[in-house]
Amino acid sequence: RKEVEQDPGPFNVPEGATVAFNCTYSNSASQSFFWYRQDCRKEPKLLMSVYSSGNEDGRFTAQLNRASQYISLLIRDSKLSDSATYLCVVNGYGNQFYFGTGTSLTVIP
């Protein structure tokens, strides 16, 4: 079983739509959780950390459910510039970061 599993998509949504991505992780001892964004032919960049109580950064909301070992990312009012691959990342024991396969999002005009 993979450490982190994501629906690869692709998600194609119109501008202004709300879209949600989900991710599950296998190790219940995982300590920290993140969403990264990767644009085509670029490096992954941290989008936001995910805290137990849930957190919001502008149009982006991240949630963590430790009991279900589940992480989500909600994007409201999608912009063309949100088109990218979104990577779910889990930090387990010993500074090892586990990456999901990524979910591809295309926002259509």
Added chain:
Amino acid sequence: DTAVSQTPKYLVTQMGNDKSIKCEQNLGHDTMYWYKQDSKKFLKIMFSYNNKELIINETVPNRFSPKSPDKAHLNLHINSLELGDSAVYFCASSRGASGDSTDTQYFGPGTRLTVL
């Protein structure tokens, strides 16, 4: 001012050659990583060093040899290149403090390796 830098950005070479990729970080981080991202876009960890010591060594052919001369540098040498080595190789760094739940990774721009 680039936090994590890699050279070269592009590398095109023939099968059987030996090549190196260099990585440097100026963030003062203790841990550095090498990842391989193939055509299917999956980011796979290859190696991780903490303060010049190897801490993660995934199942990677021994043609790949990392070297960390100091904690700010982690180089990757590849012997006898094969077609399947074609991929984008990303270097990353993190603070590396054990149990630090706020630790995150910063990535270099990647090295696109093409083996002909």
